[in-house]
Amino acid sequence: MSEVLEVLPDDADLTLPESDRRELVEWTVACAERLLPLFLAERPDDSRPREALEAAQAFMRGELAIDAVREKAFACHAAAREAHHPAAVAAARVCGQAAAVAHMAGHARQVPRYTAKAFPGDRVRRDVELAWQRRHVPARFDHYVYDGD
Numbered sequence: 001m002s003e004v005l006e007v008l009p010d011d012a013d014l015t016l017p018e019s020d021r022r023e024l025v026e027w028t029v030a031c032a033e034r035l036l037p038l039f040l041a042e043r044p045d046d047s048r049p050r051e052a053l054e055a056a057q058a059f060m061r062g063e064l065a066i067d068a069v070r071e072k073a074f075a076c077h078a079a080a081r082e083a084h085h086p087a088a089v090a091a092a093r094v095c096g097q098a099a100a101v102a103h104m105a106g107h108a109r110q111v112p113r114y115t116a117k118a119f120p121g122d123r124v125r126r127d128v129e130l131a132w133q134r135r136h137v138p139a140r141f142d143h144y145v146y147d148g149d
Helices: 018-042 048-060 066-082 086-100 105-117 123-136 139-147
Strands: none
Touching: 018 048, 018 086, 018 105, 018 123, 018 139, 048 066, 048 086, 066 086, 086 105, 105 123, 105 139
């Protein structure tokens, strides 16, 4: 019986092949979806973070080009700049970083960092969310996301 060796991503490569970025987008979008309500609590009529996540999902399915996803990610970061509460700002940043993974895999490293900022004064909730992310990151990307930079 032959054993298939899983190829680990190169920690120094911030871009990574498109197939790797698609796999990472699936995880980053799942993380961002969990935080999106924090943004919507402050700005329920601002659709830019949701649109960024939808664009990332379309990229993942091969339906949208990278440039179109980048535009949505930029718009999402503009939404973050317009938000006031730290939780809303951080949640929008997570959404923007999640979408930006379509262009550059290194943006996945920012998801846990902004997640940590999404729960000011609530360490328990922050730790629960960060633990969820760590449990769900594809195993071969664990080191890349958490220790790669």
